[in-house]
Amino acid sequence: MSSVKQSAIWELKTRQLLLPKLDHEATECEDFIAADEDTCRFAVTDGATEAFDAQNWARRLAQSWVQSQSALTAEEFREWVATEGRELHDSWNGLSLSWYSEEKARTGSFAALVGVELDFKTDSPSWTAIALGDSCLIHCREGNLLKSLPLSRPEDFNSAPVLVASDASMHEKSMTSVVIDSGNCNNGDVLLLLSDAMACWFLERFEKGDVDPNELLTTKEDHELKQFFDDERLAGRMRNDDLAVLRIELISGE
């Protein structure tokens, strides 16, 4: 848990959890969480398991997006992804690859991304988010769900979402699926950034009244959370996937 003062009035409390698939090593996890207190940007990315170099692509997208000063409009996002994609593909130059790695690399890499920027310039803070894929931002207030994007229902999650592609032509085609949205925040509001399995689980549980957004990541220690989500996955209540969740709580000092 970390706590950072963002203005004379507002403070952010954040906590994150990152877990690999069951029976996988932490080093195999393809979900990433990135946060930058200077830009007030936060991101969760999820590398596509079937893609080439997905871990590097997901890491690069998360880390670069939170440090970027742009990439919050469709046009900026288009340019930013194209640049990141070129740099990723350049990093593969000179590698001696087997026929199958070469074939896999030809289609590039893929990852889901959701990023949110908080604005504390006014008394009433606001957020702007961008998402492509099935990682989600969920905005909660007093235990209610105000917004969930880009997906909002558990049945929306399928195995073939449109993702951020490192290949230029595929990226261009995916641009029509980019979601950009914004909202205002009150004291005590919670923003959750979640990768797909966690988002699907959360929305399903919320619909049934089985989860309180205020309590997610607040009532358990890290080892207890790991055990809890391991049990959920083992019991089949949650897909056995990498899990990433970043909880951001906005607190007013007034």
Add this chain to the structure above:
Amino acid sequence: MYSAQITRANPTCIVLLIDQSGSMSDPFSGDSSRKKADFVAEVVNHTLHDLVIRCTKTEEVRNYYHIAVIGYGRHVGTCFSAELGARQMVPISQVADYPLQVKSSYKRVSDGAGGWVEIPVRYPVWIHPSADGKTPMCDALGKVKEILEQWLKDHPHGFPPTVLHLTDGESSDGDPDEIGQQIMSLGTDDGAVLLFNCHISSRRAAKIEYPTEQASLPDGFARSLFQISSRLPPNFLSAAAQLGVHVVEGSRGFVFNGDPSSIVQFYEIGTSLTGMTPYRWMDDDRRTELA
């Protein structure tokens, strides 16, 4: 059922069973230049290629699948040779590492800016066309049963095996019903073995794809293959729908009087497995040409 996640700890297996009898050297109806055996070998090589690519994690191939390719004609046995020829069932990482040859070519793709570019592509080859002898279907299915029984002893919990059987004619060694039913009675705790059958024809006859009942089938041979074709589980139905194939709940994994495009779809649907997006290895323009 049919929902177990396919992992390295819980892999699944895929058996490609191919008719290599003498009649496979005949051309498809209406296309005198294309022998059935040549086309089937091409599709099988592409299918293996795509299964390898699906399991490739950057520079490693993960053993999510174990693969057998069994042919029957003059002989019954594995179609793999050289390094892969010693075993009936091979982990996908070894399939990846031991193609007989890797051909290089160029493919024209969109450059993303309204133009086209040519990019290098690789075509690995594992099996060559073969067409000789009779159609010992029962013997071949017996071989498949033996391989599966052995594999299931070591893998009782994962996604059950899938058998994709392709033939162009009637069995020359008896009715395959009994041995087919025996295969379909095997399984894991996630479901029974899936046996799908694709019959292809040299005659100009109406094709029947993924029927739900046998009343519309033309003869006893078709009905016999229908009886030993499993119902498509939900994920396979979704995969078929994504490919634009008309299927409904209760559709059997069965094609009768199939043409080249039926074969391509049969392998794409049959290897879609749990929640996997079917690979479309064939370009849309070539599909149109085959349709």
